[in-house]
Amino acid sequence: MKKYSKQREIILESLRERKDHPTAEKLFMDLKKQMPELGIATVYRNLTELCEEGLITKVKSKKGPDRYDGNELPHIHFECKKCGDFIDIYLTETQIKQMHMSMKKLSTEVEAEYENSEIYLNGICKKCKKIAEKVV
Amino acid sequence: MKKYSKQREIILESLRERKDHPTAEKLFMDLKKQMPELGIATVYRNLTELCEEGLITKVKSKKGPDRYDGNELPHIHFECKKCGDFIDIYLTETQIKQMHMSMKKLSTEVEAEYENSEIYLNGICKKCKKIAEKVV
DNA sequence: GTATCTGCAAATCATTTGCATTCTG
DNA sequence: CAGAATGCAAATGATTTGCAGATAC
Numbered sequence: 001m002k003k004y005s006k007q008r009e010i011i012l013e014s015l016r017e018r019k020d021h022p023t024a025e026k027l028f029m030d031l032k033k034q035m036p037e038l039g040i041a042t043v044y045r046n047l048t049e050l051c052e053e054g055l056i057t058k059v060k061s062k063k064g065p066d067r068y069d070g071n072e073l074p075h076i077h078f079e080c081k082k083c084g085d086f087i088d089i090y091l092t093e094t095q096i097k098q099m100h101m102s103m104k105k106l107s108t109e110v111e112a113e114y115e116n117s118e119i120y121l122n123g124i125c126k127k128c129k130k131i132a133e134k135v136v
Numbered sequence: 137m138k139k140y141s142k143q144r145e146i147i148l149e150s151l152r153e154r155k156d157h158p159t160a161e162k163l164f165m166d167l168k169k170q171m172p173e174l175g176i177a178t179v180y181r182n183l184t185e186l187c188e189e190g191l192i193t194k195v196k197s198k199k200g201p202d203r204y205d206g207n208e209l210p211h212i213h214f215e216c217k218k219c220g221d222f223i224d225i226y227l228t229e230t231q232i233k234q235m236h237m238s239m240k241k242l243s244t245e246v247e248a249e250y251e252n253s254e255i256y257l258n259g260i261c262k263k264c265k266k267i268a269e270k271v272v
Numbered sequence: 273g274t275a276t277c278t279g280c281a282a283a284t285c286a287t288t289t290g291c292a293t294t295c296t297g
Numbered sequence: 298c299a300g301a302a303t304g305c306a307a308a309t310g311a312t313t314t315g316c317a318g319a320t321a322c
Contacts, residue, residue: 001321002276003277003322004277004320004321005276005321006320007277023311025311037278038278038279039279039280041281041314042277042278044311061196064310066312076242078243078248080248081251089242089246095242106212106257107214107225110214110223110261110262112265113259113265114258115217115259117256118258119239119254119255119256120254121239121253122252122253122254123249123251123252124248125246125249126246137296137300139295139296139297139300139301140295141295141296141303142295143303144302159286174304175304177288177289177303178303180287180288182302184287200285200286201285201286202287
């Protein structure tokens, strides 16, 4: 039977509150400030569990280690080719419906059973664009 | 100045021919049969280079290590939640255009500069579906 | 009281790097 | 010959695992 743990609570809570997509290491460092006895293994263990329960999402990054996302609103990710950061892009009801319909249609072409889809947009984010402009 | 290497040639050639999406390790094992002196570091070095040159693509997997893809035709990936394998899904000219247009439109919402997008469909592939049916 | 969860340290897995040697232009 | 590329072994980085002690129910 699943038991309560303060560690799991603050991990989930923190991921829901923050708007970035931290690595396990980053999250660990930040949480260690408010709970110094916290161990990195506990963070990894809980992140894996929370993903399995569908409460958070693991985001694969092109460059560095995996990122974790606690944003509960339906969204897709924009990954910056320069800094590697992720930005959430929110979709309207219509966009979501449209997307899922076309995805489902595509899936039938391989006779596979479609469940959901992940879309990663790639490009340069606002922040890096500004930096690039300044450097030039 | 870039120099020819037999190793790079067989790595690229093999990736273009095969229809799966092997890990570096798998590719290494297979190529070692025809070139026993091949080293794993050489495989990784060349895979990284070939990706940078845009001749192949690195595919991030939900489960295991990175996969590599030498399929030159425009396609997106279907990732099986059970076996972790990838299947290529081909798109028509119209679908590609449509997709890029809607992606570009989404990107403007975050004031980021869109370059290209990656779409991963998720579900259960034909092979696993059959296995599942047999087990039941 | 017992199963679950933790923190730590050690282990594992994937990938990268240093370096002496070999190959290409 | 000079610079590039290789193979090997060692190093690194991220994540997982084993285990003894702490915690929840």
